[in-house]
Amino acid sequence: MTSTGTHHERPVLGEKPDTGGPNRRPLARRARDWLTAFTFTVPALALFGLLVFAPILYALYVSFFNWGGFGAPSDFAGADNYIRLLDDPVFLGDLWRGLLLILLSVGIQLPFALAMAVLLNQKLRGRAFYRMLFFAPYVLSEVITGVLFSMIFAPDEGLADRTLGTIGLDGLGGLWFADQDNVLATVFLVMMWKYFGFHMTLYLAGLQGVPAELHEAARIDGAGPWQRFRHITLPLLGPTIRISVFLSVIGAIQLFDLVWVMTQGGPDHHSETMAVTLFQFGFKRYQIGYASAISIAMFLISLVFALAYQRFVLRRDTEGALTSMRGNR
Amino acid sequence: MPAFVRAAVPASVTGAVSTSLSRRRFLGAASAAGLATAGLSACSDSGSATTDSEGRTVVEWWNIQTTEPSRSVWPERAKAFEAKNPDVRIKLVTLENDAYKSKMTALTSSGKLPDIYHTWGGGVLEQQIDAGLVEDITSSVSTLTGTLVPVSVEPYQFDDKTYAVPFDIGAVGFWYNKALFADAGIDTPPTTWADYLDVVRRLKRAGITPVALAGKEKWPGMYYWAYLALRIAGVDGMQKAADAKDFTGDDFVKAGRHLEELVELEPFQKGYLGAGYSTPNGEAAVMGNGKAAMELMGQWAPVVQADAGKGIGDDLGFFPFPTVAGGDGALTDVLGGGGGYAVRKGAPLAAVDFLKFLVTAESDRVLVSKAAMMPVVKDATSALADPNLKDVSATLGKATGFQLYPDQAYPPAVGQEVNDSVAGLIAGAKSPEQVARSITQVAKSQ
Known part of the structure; x- marks a missing residue:
């Protein structure tokens, strides 16, 4: 709302002028406000409850049973499934590998995407082509990407080893996916190839909001390229970066398709993620109770991260964007 | 548990098969479930x-x-x-x-x-x-x-x-490349495990990859352990272990040891731990392109070899899984x-x-x-x-x-644990004792 007049033109909602103190409107009126808000949100709430909340609650319920998927769950197991989680080397390994993937994504993939975005924001011949080229992998389906890289990193005939061979390097001798120590790094390489273009595009969009005047002014003041990047671009790109970190972390926590197609979590679980373990127990072993416990753990990890991130990191970005009833005062 | 009936004897022998604990528990569970969901499942009449x-x-x-x-x-x-x-x-x-x-x-x-x-x-x-x-x-x-x-x-x-x-x-049995066997100077397929290991050594010495394996998919590796266990424990021993839900017996640890002997010879193709079965560059393709001498696979192998690779035509032969010295199983017992x-x-x-x-x-x-x-x-x-x-x-x-096949004979959780722990053994991450223990642990929990 723009206020160009000299007088205070803001419409007054109550009978009395707004004193800025605590809400003084009559109770009946407040109740009516709530009722209106409630009526309008019922359809959305019902859908959300049915499609999102109910399945989560059901998974929570099932996670307290030993259940193979036949009939209704009846073999109550208490917290057994959760105790078993904490003792399961595969699940604990999943947590560790998940953390590694998050660190690699945030520490390598995002800075790389940012560098590419800044580069492709310059006046450069064919930059539209490059932008499209780097974004293309993101459009490709995960399964196709997985199959593609299974071939690229295959032993002997794989493109990766052959290419490295022609420039005189030995490559990994086909052990990209087939070695316990290499497999996670290889999976990350593919992740990076697939997703950096998406983050690059986010940053590019963010860069369009950085006013050129600021750069001009800074240049006149004698600031070098690095100083301008560090003190103008980076701070103004803050909200975009914070969102991109958020998406990247949640994506790493839920990683499934790529891993399933390329390695099925192997060799010997060294590239397994939580979602892969969940799938193994749910749809291969039919231990649906335990699989539900994994899904609840995964949900809680995502939820805690999301809430904490909202509360501590995203708050200043979303402030004002989110409206609340109190904001109407 | 499935009935492992001697083929020569009619099914009447299976009267000895006991109703297992899980089964009773499951029936109880199922009937309770029936009560609980009577309203829900009314339509399933x-x-x-x-x-x-x-x-x-x-x-x-x-x-x-x-x-x-x-x-x-x-x-x-x-x-x-x-x-x-x-x-x-x-x-x-x-x-x-x-x-x-x-x-x-x-x-x-x-x-x-x-x-x-x-x-x-x-x-x-x-x-x-x-x-x-x-x-x-x-x-x-x-x-x-x-x-x-x-x-x-x-x-x-x-x-x-x-x-x-x-x-x-x-x-399931060994599919082999007759031409590659001949190159290594082997005229007859092996009939004992010791002979088999010797064949693997001779193939290696001749510069031929002895065995193709899809390590990524786990079940092809499981066949080795299952067949070794069948050859050592015999059909009856397998049945007893399944009924008692106890695979920690000597026979099953020995099966793991013998598989370890094979793994130690490094008989598999390069990158086998990441190889799929029917994918390009997978186990079937390696066999079908004549790049390995053997694979342990079911009757569908020739078709998949020709589909994923070129197929080796008349060079392809079949021999049963060899016997293990001192084992109760016969060469004619079949995993399938x-x-x-x-x-x-x-x-x-x-x-x-x-x-x-x-x-x-x-x-x-x-x-x-x-x-x-x-x-x-x-x-x-x-x-x-x-x-x-x-x-x-x-x-x-x-x-x-x-x-x-164990991954079908046993309840899904047990079958998958067999696949998973044997894959661990082939990757060098699990000992034969650990394999036997973890399968037993899952079986008992069922």
Whole structure:
């Protein structure tokens, strides 16, 4: 709302002028406000409850049973499934590998995407082509990407080893996916190839909001390229970066398709993620109770991260964007 | 637990098979579930037959024949039956393997299965039987029993009762490249494990990759452990371990040790831990392109080799898994599995009639010659043309014992643990004792 007049033109909602103190409107009126808000949100709430909340609650319920998927769950197991989680080397390994993937994504993939975005924001011949080229992998389906890289990193005939061979390097001798120590790094390489273009595009969009005047002014003041990047671009790109970190972390926590197609979590679980373990127990072993416990753990990890991130990191970005009833005062 | 019946002895011996704990617990669970969900499952009332607009009885036939040649033979079989039975209509529902499995998981928990559905027998079928979802067809198919290859029915028999009709049966064994064997100066395939290891060493010395393996997919590696266990413990020993849910016995640890001996020779192709089975560069492609001398695989191996690779034609041969010195198992005991059709409880009678029609000698000959199935009817064996498949069929015909693949014989969680822990052993991450222990642990928890 723009206020160009000299007088205070803001419409007054109550009978009395707004004193800025605590809400003084009559109770009946407040109740009516709530009722209106409630009526309008019922359809959305019902859908959300049915499609999102109910399945989560059901998974929570099932996670307290030993259940193979036949009939209704009846073999109550208490917290057994959760105790078993904490003792399961595969699940604990999943947590560790998940953390590694998050660190690699945030520490390598995002800075790389940012560098590419800044580069492709310059006046450069064919930059539209490059932008499209780097974004293309993101459009490709995960399964196709997985199959593609299974071939690229295959032993002997794989493109990766052959290419490295022609420039005189030995490559990994086909052990990209087939070695316990290499497999996670290889999976990350593919992740990076697939997703950096998406983050690059986010940053590019963010860069369009950085006013050129600021750069001009800074240049006149004698600031070098690095100083301008560090003190103008980076701070103004803050909200975009914070969102991109958020998406990247949640994506790493839920990683499934790529891993399933390329390695099925192997060799010997060294590239397994939580979602892969969940799938193994749910749809291969039919231990649906335990699989539900994994899904609840995964949900809680995502939820805690999301809430904490909202509360501590995203708050200043979303402030004002989110409206609340109190904001109407 | 599945009935491991000696093929030579009729199914009557299986009276000894005890009802396992899990089974009783499961029945209890199932009945309690029945009470709890009485309201929900009221619609799953069985015994209902659907009729179409022309008043014909409709029989739903769920199958997984999504690829040729069987894809077009299946509807043709349905038509042939309908021509003889004008008051019945067979409705085919064809689903892809994995889609079928997940759909069936949902259906079994709702308690409503299709009239006729594909089954691999073993643990999953047994769970469905225990939940009261499968029709006991013992008496209806008793006339068939004498005409079928005995081992073909075994995956579907529990406590002397038959729950499905087979349409395919196969065996796992070594497929080898005769030309590469000759290059290494080996004239006859090995018959003992010691000889086998020697063959592997000689192939390596000749610069040939001895064995192709799909390490990524786990189940091909499991065959080695399962066959070694079968050769050492024998069919009865396997049965006892399954009944007692205890695989920590010496025999099973020894199976792991022998597999370790093989792994220590580094016999597998480069990058085998990341290799798939039927993918480009996978196990079948390596064999099919003549880049490895052997693979341990089921009767489908030649087709997949030719599909994923070029195929090695007449160079391909088959020999049974070698015996282990001091073991109770015979060279003629077979690890294998097949496909069959079970009938839901309360399905129309026409469903069983159709299955009986499907495995008449005349019809099975069509399945063998046109749909590339292995014969389940003795009289249809002559319809086999491929010399390698004839070998497999002969192996099955003279089988002295039969063991269903562990990942199908046991409940899914146990089967997957066998696959997973044996994969760990092949990757060098698990000891034979750990493999035996972790399988036992999962089995006991079932």
